[in-house]
Amino acid sequence: MRILIVEDEPNLSRQLRQTLEQAGYAVDSAMDGEEGQYLGETEQYDAVILDLGLPEVDGLTVLDRWRKAGRKMPVLVLTARDSWSDKVAGLDAGADDYLAKPFQSEELIARLRALIRRASGNASAELVAGDVRMDTRSGRVTLNGEPVKLTAQEYKLLSYLLHHKGKVVSRTELIEHIYDQDFDRDSNTIEVFITRIRKKLGAELITTIRGLGYSLED
Ligand code: CA
Numbered sequence: 490m491r492i493l494i495v496e497d498e499p500n501l502s503r504q505l506r507q508t509l510e511q512a513g514y515a516v517d518s519a520m521d522g523e524e525g526q527y528l529g530e531t532e533q534y535d536a537v538i539l540d541l542g543l544p545e546v547d548g549l550t551v552l553d554r555w556r557k558a559g560r561k562m563p564v565l566v567l568t569a570r571d572s573w574s575d576k577v578a579g580l581d582a583g584a585d586d587y588l589a590k591p592f593q594s595e596e597l598i599a600r601l602r603a604l605i606r607r608a609s610g611n612a613s614a615e616l617v618a619g620d621v622r623m624d625t626r627s628g629r630v631t632l633n634g635e636p637v638k639l640t641a642q643e644y645k646l647l648s649y650l651l652h653h654k655g656k657v658v659s660r661t662e663l664i665e666h667i668y669d670q671d672f673d674r675d676s677n678t679i680e681v682f683i684t685r686i687r688k689k690l691g692a693e694l695i696t697t698i699r700g701l702g703y704s705l706e707d
Contacts, residue, residue, distance in 0.1 A: 490513075490514050490515070490535040490536070490605055490645065490648055490649060490652070490666060490667075491514065491515040491516070491517070491532075491533065491534050491535055491665070491666045491667065491668070491669065492509055492514045492515070492516050492517070492534060492535065492536050492537070492538065492601065493516075493517050493518070493519065493525070493528055493529060493532070493534045493536075493537045493538070494506060494509070494516060494517070494518040494519070494537075494538045495518070495519045495522065495524075495525030495528075495529075495537065495538065495539045495540060495543065495548065495551065496518070496520070496538065496540040496543075496567065497520050497521060497540060497542070497543050497544055498540075499520070502518050502520065504594070505518075505538065505594070505597070506518055508594045508597070508598065509598070509601075512598050512628070513628055513641065513644050513645060513648065514601075514645075515645060515666070515667055515668055515669040515672070516669055517532065517534075517669050517670045517671075520544075521543055521544040521545040521546070522543040522544065522545045522546030522547055522548060522550065522551045523545040523546050524545075525539070525543065525546075525551055526546055526551045526554055526555070528670070529551070529555050529560060529562070530554075530555065530558060530560060532665070532670065533662075533665040533666060534562045535562065535563075535605050535608070535652075535666060536562060536563045536564070536565065536601050536604050536605050536608070537562055537563070537564045537565070538565050538567065538597070538601070539551065539552060539564050539565070539566050539567065539584070540566075540567045541566060541567065541568055541569075541575055541578075541579065542569070548566065548567075548579075549578055549579065549582050552564055552566070552579070552582045552583055552584060553582045553583070555583070556582070556583040562608070563585040563586075563604035563605065563607070563608045564583065564584050564585055564586075565584070565585065565586045565587065565588060565597075565600055565601060565604060566579035566580075566584040566586070566587040566588075567587070567588055567589075567590055567592075568587050568588070568589050568590065569589070569590060570589045570590055570591070571589065572589070575587075576589075585604055586600050586603075586604055588600060599626075602614065602625050602626070605652065606625070606652070609652040609653060611652060614626050616648075616651035616652065616654070617651075617707075618650075618651060618654055618694060618705045618706070618707060619691070619693070619694060619706075619707065620632055620633045620691070621690050621691070621694055623647065623648060623651055625648070628644065630644070630647065630690075632689075632690050632691065637689050637690060638689075639686070639689065640685075642667065642678075642682055643682055643685055643686050643689075645666075645667040646663060646667050646679070646682045646683070646686065647686055647690075649663060649666050649667060650663075650695065650703060650704075650705045651705060653705075654705045654706075654707065655704070655705070655706065655707070656704065657698050657701050657702050657703070657704045658702050658703055658704065659701060659702035660676050660679050660680075660702055660703075661676070662702070663679050663702070663703070664676055664679060683695055683697075683703060
C-alpha cells in the first residue's frame with residue numbers, strides 16, 4: 490500500500506514518513522500544495538495525508554481539485570487543533586477523515602488502516618485467503634496459525650493482493666502500489682517476490698493469470 494504525505498513542516502513530514510515506512514507502507518512526500526496536487530493526480534496512492542495550511546496551494550484547494558478531476562483515493566486531512574471550521578470545510582471538500590494536530594502516530598496509523606480497508610471493501614482488520622491470515626494491525630502473517638516471516642517488500646505485495654482478493658491485479662498495478670516514487674522500479678522483481686511468497690505460504694495461494702497478472706482466491 491502506498492501513501493502520499495502532503496505536509497510542509499519538515500520535522501513532522503520526516504517523522505510521518507518514518508512511522509509509515511515502519512508500518513509497512515511505501516511513502517512519497519510533498520512539501521507544498523502544488524507538488525502534492527501534481528503527485529496526487531499523476532501517481533497511484535492507496536491513501537493521502539493532507540495538511541490544510543500549505544505553501545503555494547492550500548490543502549482544501551488541492552483536495553477540491555483532486556475530487557473535481559475524479560481522483561477517489563481516501564484522504565485524511567490534518568487540521569489545526571480545535572478548528573471545527575477546518576474539519577467541516579475538509580469533509581465538505583471530500584476528505585474521508587480528519588485528525589487534529591498534535592496527534593499520536595498510533596492514532597494516525599489506525600485511521601489510515603481503516604480508510605484503506607474501507608476503500609477496498611474490507612470490514613475486518615484481519616485479511617484472510619485460504620490458510621493465510623494477515624493482521625494489518627500488528628503486521629503478523631500466519632499460515633495455518635503458524636507465524637511466517639516476510640520481508641518488507643513481500644509484505645507490501647501480499648498486503649496489496651489481500652486487500653484486492655478475488656480481483657486480477659496486474660504487474661504494473663503492483664509496482665505502482667508497493668514502491669515509492671524514488672524506488673528503482675523493475676517489473677521483473679515482482680515475479681521474484683511472488684515466487685518467494687509462494688515458497689513461504691504455499692504455491693496455490695497466488696494464481697498467475699497469463700498476460701494479465703495475479704489473483705488471490707479464497
Ligand atoms: Ca502546514
